Amino acid sequence: MARDSGGSLPRPDAGPAASLRGLDPEQLAAVTAPAGPVCILAGAGTGKTRAITHRIAHRVTTEQVEARHVLAVTFTARAAAQLRERLAALGATGVAARTFHAAALRQLRYFAPRLLRGRAMPELVDSKARLIGLAATRAGIRADRTTARDLAAEIEWAKSSLVEPDEYEVQAAKAAREGPLTPPEISAVFTAYEQVKRRAGAMDFEDLLRAMVWGIEEHSDVAEQVRSQYRHLVVDEYQDVNPLQQRLLEAWLGGRRDLTVVGDAAQTIYSFTGATAAYLIDFPRHHRNATVVRLVRDYRSTPEVVGLANHVIRQATGQEARLRLDLIGQRPSGPAPDMRTFPDEVAEANAVAARCRELIAAGTPAAEIAVLFRANAQSEAYEEALAEAQVPYVVRGGERFFERAEVRQAMVALRAAGRSVPEGADVPDAAADVLRGLGWEPAQPPSGGAARERWEALAALHRLAQESRAATLADFAAELGRRADAQYAPTIDGVTLASLHSAKGLEWDAVFLVGLVEGTLPTAYAKTPHAVEEERRLLYVGITRARQWLWLSHGQARSPGGRARKPCRFLPQLTGESASTVRARREAAKVDRRRAIAVSCRICGTTLLGGAERKLGRCSGCPADVDEQILQKLHEWRTRVAAAQQVPAYVVFTDATLTALAERRPTSTDDLLAIAGVGPRKIELYGAATLALLGGADVDELTVDLVAEKNLATEP
Numbered sequence: 150m151a152r153d154s155g156g157s158l159p160r161p162d163a164g165p166a167a168s169l170r171g172l173d174p175e176q177l178a179a180v181t182a183p184a185g186p187v188c189i190l191a192g193a194g195t196g197k198t199r200a201i202t203h204r205i206a207h208r209v210t211t212e213q214v215e216a217r218h219v220l221a222v223t224f225t226a227r228a229a230a231q232l233r234e235r236l237a238a239l240g241a242t243g244v245a246a247r248t249f250h251a252a253a254l255r256q257l258r259y260f261a262p263r264l265l266r267g268r269a270m271p272e273l274v275d276s277k278a279r280l281i282g283l284a285a286t287r288a289g290i291r292a293d294r295t296t297a298r299d300l301a302a303e304i305e306w307a308k309s310s311l312v313e314p315d316e317y318e319v320q321a322a323k324a325a326r327e328g329p330l331t332p333p334e335i336s337a338v339f340t341a342y343e344q345v346k347r348r349a350g351a352m353d354f355e356d357l358l359r360a361m362v363w364g365i366e367e368h369s370d371v372a373e374q375v376r377s378q379y380r381h382l383v384v385d386e387y388q389d390v391n392p393l394q395q396r397l398l399e400a401w402l403g404g405r406r407d408l409t410v411v412g413d414a415a416q417t418i419y420s421f422t423g424a425t426a427a428y429l430i431d432f433p434r435h436h437r438n439a440t441v442v443r444l445v446r447d448y449r450s451t452p453e454v455v456g457l458a459n460h461v462i463r464q465a466t467g468q469e470a471r472l473r474l475d476l477i478g479q480r481p482s483g484p485a486p487d488m489r490t491f492p493d494e495v496a497e498a499n500a501v502a503a504r505c506r507e508l509i510a511a512g513t514p515a516a517e518i519a520v521l522f523r524a525n526a527q528s529e530a531y532e533e534a535l536a537e538a539q540v541p542y543v544v545r546g547g548e549r550f551f552e553r554a555e556v557r558q559a560m561v562a563l564r565a566a567g568r569s570v571p572e573g574a575d576v577p578d579a580a581a582d583v584l585r586g587l588g589w590e591p592a593q594p595p596s597g598g599a600a601r602e603r604w605e606a607l608a609a610l611h612r613l614a615q616e617s618r619a620a621t622l623a624d625f626a627a628e629l630g631r632r633a634d635a636q637y638a639p640t641i642d643g644v645t646l647a648s649l650h651s652a653k654g655l656e657w658d659a660v661f662l663v664g665l666v667e668g669t670l671p672t673a674y675a676k677t678p679h680a681v682e683e684e685r686r687l688l689y690v691g692i693t694r695a696r697q698w699l700w701l702s703h704g705q706a707r708s709p710g711g712r713a714r715k716p717c718r719f720l721p722q723l724t725g726e727s728a729s730t731v732r733a734r735r736e737a738a739k740v741d742r743r744r745a746i747a748v749s750c751r752i753c754g755t756t757l758l759g760g761a762e763r764k765l766g767r768c769s770g771c772p773a774d775v776d777e778q779i780l781q782k783l784h785e786w787r788t789r790v791a792a793a794q795q796v797p798a799y800v801v802f803t804d805a806t807l808t809a810l811a812e813r814r815p816t817s818t819d820d821l822l823a824i825a826g827v828g829p830r831k832i833e834l835y836g837a838a839t840l841a842l843l844g845g846a847d848v849d850e851l852t853v854d855l856v857a858e859k860n861l862a863t864e865p
Contacts, residue, residue: 167239168207172199179442180204182409184213184381186436188429189411192474193458193693194449194656197411201383202232204409206239208381216243220379220401223248224386228654232385245379249394250354253361260371264364271352277301277342280349284341290334299329302422304339308355309391309423314340325677358393365400376403387412387432388469391423406436414472415462418650418687420679426469447476447693449656451483454699458692461719467682480696488720489702493711494527494664497704498534499828501661504700505644506538508659513698515541517658519645521691523670527663528646537828539800541643543605545651551633555603559587559610560629567623579622580614592792605643612642649691660695662688665703665717685719779843780811786838786848801835802827814843 172180179189179200187204191197205221208214221244223229232246247255254273261270274280281300285292292300303326306312312320317339318332328335346353352360365372379401384390387410390398402408410432417426433439447455455478462473491497501520509515520531520542528544535542551557566583581591589607610629619625645657649670664670671684692699703716784807791798802810806827815821821836822828842848 165207165210168203168210172203173446175442175444175446176200176203179444180207182440182442184208185406186432186439187409188387188432188436188439188441189409189444190429190441190472190474191411191413191444192447192476193413193416193690194447195444195476196446196448197385197413197444198231198235200444201385201409201411202235202239202241205244205383206236206241209241209244210239214381216241217245218378218380219244219383220252220381221246221383222252222385222398224389225654226251228385249397250357253358253397256375257357257361257364260364260368263371264360264368269350271350271356273357274346274351274353277304277353280345280351281338281342284345285338287341287345288334288337290330290338292330292338296329300335300338303328303335304342305353305355306421306423307339308353308359309393311392311396314343325680327674355393358397362393362397362400365403372400372403375401376405380405381407381409383409383411385411387429388414388417388426389419389424390428391425393423395428408436413474414469415465415474415686416653416690417469418653418683418690420683426472430468430472443474445474445477446479448479450478450693450696451480452478453483453485454478454692454695454697457486457699458689461685461692462689464719465682465685467679469682469686483697486692486699486701489700490716491702491704493706493709494530494704495534495709497663497702498530499537501531501663501700501702502534502538502540504661505535505540505659508698509540513658515643516645518661519647519652519655519657519659519694520661520663521647521649521652521694522662522664523649523672523687525648527669531646531663533803535644535646536800536803537831539830541800543643543645545645545647553603553606555587556606556610559584559607560626560633562587563610563622563626563629567621567626570622572621574622576617576619576622576625577611577615580625581611583622584611608642649687652694653690656694656696658696659698659700660691661700661702662691663700663702665701665720667715667718670717670719688717688719775808775812776814777811779814780807782842782848783807783810783839786842789848790835790838802831810839810843816840816843 180203209216229246281297317336412429414426455476570579675681675684787801809824
């Protein structure tokens with residue numbers, strides 16, 4: 150991808166000719182469509198970003214429009230940054246590419262003196278949680294942290310859908326909403342929330358959009374100035390627009406017709422937030438004589454993956470199905486999607502981890518592999534299995550990278566060091582010195598989930614320094630600031646574990662879609678035809694994330710020996726007893742027969758389902774009898790082994806496994822195998838040492854050979 154140098158001069162390959170280069174016939178039709186309402190229906194992997202950036206660049210470089218009069222709206226800061234970067238490479242610098250909220254905030258701040266008449270602009274709150282907690286108390290309702298989070302989501306839906314507090318009960322019933330409390334209770338909290346927020350002098354993100362809508366609709370001078378500034382509007386991911394965002398878009402337009410939208414109704418997966426594909430579907434009806442272009446050539450996935458995606462979405466019903474696109478794969482043929490059935494989720498996770506290990510050994514980067522699931526709660530089994538297989542992984546969907554405390558701290562330190570490091574100093578080395586000052590050591594990944602995540606975040610910053618073309622450390626620190634503003638996070642090396650929702654807009658060489666059973670996908674909460682169809686689209690989105698390899702699987706039971714479940718209805722292939730399915734089941738049973746027996750708590754006898762409890766062999770509430778001295782020795786031994794083998798400590802044994810060893814104190818290989826997380830490979834690598842350590846051996850005795858082998862391997 151070309152980089153934006155920050156200057157005003159176009160690149161040598163920019164200009165009118167560049168904006169038409171490398172386009173297929175449908176993309177060319179979208180780029181050269183006349184001014185006026187244009188709707189680009191772009192299937193997954195068909196080059197929608199290329200189409201809209203080239204369209205904007207073509208109109209700018211051929212002087213149909215001025216760059217400063219174009220507003221391109223996206224849904225993420227990263228997408229906006231990528232638009233700006235691509236536009237600059239095509240010679241269209243000066244185009245405003247922002248999210249709905251960023252555009253509204255910029256306008257509201259500019260017009261605040263006029264709209265607020267001297268009053269201070271309310272503070273924008275990042276999270277509703279605290280105010281909702283106060284509102285619930287005010288309404289006489291007890292709400293714990295989980296309930297408060299669910300209430301926040303419900304209030305966001307209402308406000309995004311233009312529903313007022315006194316309308317909530319009726320509108321929620323019409324929309325078949327299932328909130329965390331009864332509709333009257335939610336309405337009461339909603340009312341109290343608005344009162345508490347006003348008294349605190351605060352506004353939320355929905356208020357931000359509503360304020361700008363009010364500013365334009367009720368103040369003709371503001372409307373005139375906004376519309377004279379932005380005369381040509383482009384909206385990406387139009388299927389995800391909610392009624393409030395559409396209202397703001399219409400306010401910006403003011404009845405004008407120069408609007409380009411791009412979207413795919415088959416990727417409508419955020420209805421629970423208020424998003425609706427209705428505006429995309431009805432675009433030709435609302436905009437007479439609109440140009441509609443369909444992009445169907447898929448450049449992302451192999452024909453085999455595209456064929457399965459088409460099969461899944463071809464069965465769709467409902468209004469979104471009216472705009473269904475039959476994609477045509479453009480890549481060379483690849484392997485057929487691998488569909489597997491396993492006895493249970495544990496066997497499924499182990500098989501996925503083993504296949505990930507094979508792909509990495511064959512040359513596929515770990516960062517180009519993803520394991521996708523319907524619910525975040527499914528992540529634990531795959532974290533455990535990947536750690537057992539010594540495969541690095543990253544859990545996606547948590548805190549934003551540049552908002553992590555250690556990343557913010559590192560950026561401050563890098564900026565400070567940039568003022569004192571002399572010019573000519575090697576940027577990666579200088580950055581490494583700064584990161585070491587924060588406790589980061591490149592060759593010593595720590596144990597423990599939180600510590601490991603911190604280490605990997607700082608390691609990602611160091612990789613950015615190695616990849617950067619910055620001449621000085623100060624330049625690199627400034628580059629990080631620009632990336633943070635755009636939320637352009639670096640890729641952290643490791644297999645990605647993510648929910649299907651958080652995978653939207655991303656792609657990998659290899660994708661594993663797991664847990665494809667009724668009650669999970671579609672979720673048990675999908676009780677209406679519309680909700681079921683959204684679950685189908687969610688699977689479609691997951692399938693279309695894969696470039697080359699696609700794996701779809703399910704476990705017949707949640708836990709070994711558990712109740713049988715039905716496979717996902719959207720994949721009829723998974724319901725048959727084909728030869729490959731039978732072989733896969735036999736392979737899975739052969740790999741891990743020991744897990745076919747349910748694990749019971751050794752203290753109270755309850756069947757254990759959670760991964761951590763299965764490791765410990767007891768319920769979390771039952772008393773622990775850990776030997777602290779042995780646990781300390783195990784941690785010390787693991788640290789030395791990990792350092793000698795140059796792997797993160799957790800791939801030797803996880804913290805939970807060490808605790809289980811110190812509690813259960815196994816004395817034989819069979820005893821070790823009885824601990825979840827200790828498989829045949831771990832026995833081969835560490836079994837003898839572990840038993841010796843538990844039997845009283847000294848840590849130094851058990852690690853001296855490892856250190857000697859490491860030194861021998863590094864001798865010239």
